[in-house]
Amino acid sequence: MRSGILLYGPPAAGKDTVTTALAALDGRYVPFRRLKVGSGKSSGYRMGTAAQLAGLEAYGDVVYRNERYGNIYVVDRPGLDRAFEGGAVPVIHLGQVTGVEQVAALSGARWVRVLLWCSRTSTAERSQRRGDTDTAARLAAWDATREDLHSYPQAMWEVRVDTDVATPQEASQQIDAFVRSAAPQS
Numbered sequence: 706m707r708s709g710i711l712l713y714g715p716p717a718a719g720k721d722t723v724t725t726a727l728a729a730l731d732g733r734y735v736p737f738r739r740l741k742v743g744s745g746k747s748s749g750y751r752m753g754t755a756a757q758l759a760g761l762e763a764y765g766d767v768v769y770r771n772e773r774y775g776n777i778y779v780v781d782r783p784g785l786d787r788a789f790e791g792g793a794v795p796v797i798h799l800g801q802v803t804g805v806e807q808v809a810a811l812s813g814a815r816w817v818r819v820l821l822w823c824s825r826t827s828t829a830e831r832s833q834r835r836g837d838t839d840t841a842a843r844l845a846a847w848d849a850t851r852e853d854l855h856s857y858p859q860a861m862w863e864v865r866v867d868t869d870v871a872t873p874q875e876a877s878q879q880i881d882a883f884v885r886s887a888a889p890q891s
Contacts, residue, residue, distance in 0.1 A: 714821035717831035726877035743776025
């Protein structure tokens with residue numbers, strides 16, 4: 706059975722950094738590049754058009770979509786199929802629990818649900834340090850993430866990592882250990 710990782714957390718919790726550490730630990734871990742319709746940062750995304758999005762929607766190939774920072778972000782079925790090729794373990798970054806639920810509900814894959822957390826202060830400091838021009842919007846997203854978490858049971862998270870305490874390498878080792886222990890034995 707195919708396996709994947711769903712990284713959930715507020716802005717600047719370390720999703721990119723932990724994904725990089727996972728890939729360094731084991732080359733099977735690959736970042737899933739969501740389709741992004743809009744402007745701004747393109748690194749880490751597959752930039753798309755409104756027409757492409759409409760086509761995916763028409764064929765029922767949108768697994769999850771959300772709007773934030775004036776853009777649309779999409780987890781799509783064709784993109785996921787490509788991400789699993791060659792036995793890869795895609796790592797998907799999500800900022801909404803509903804996204805985690807919708808992707809985890811896909812049949813044919815075992816998804817490990819990971820909560821990466823950091824303090825609001827850390828989000829502000831990390832956002833400014835990396836040069837974000839929309840730190841206020843990222844703090845509003847941090848607030849929304851915290852509210853989002855209160856609506857769901859903590860048991861939905863198989864791995865929880867506080868990135869204010871754990872290094873990216875420690876986080877990746879903890880996630881990798883869980884993925885390996887949860888893998889079906891052949």
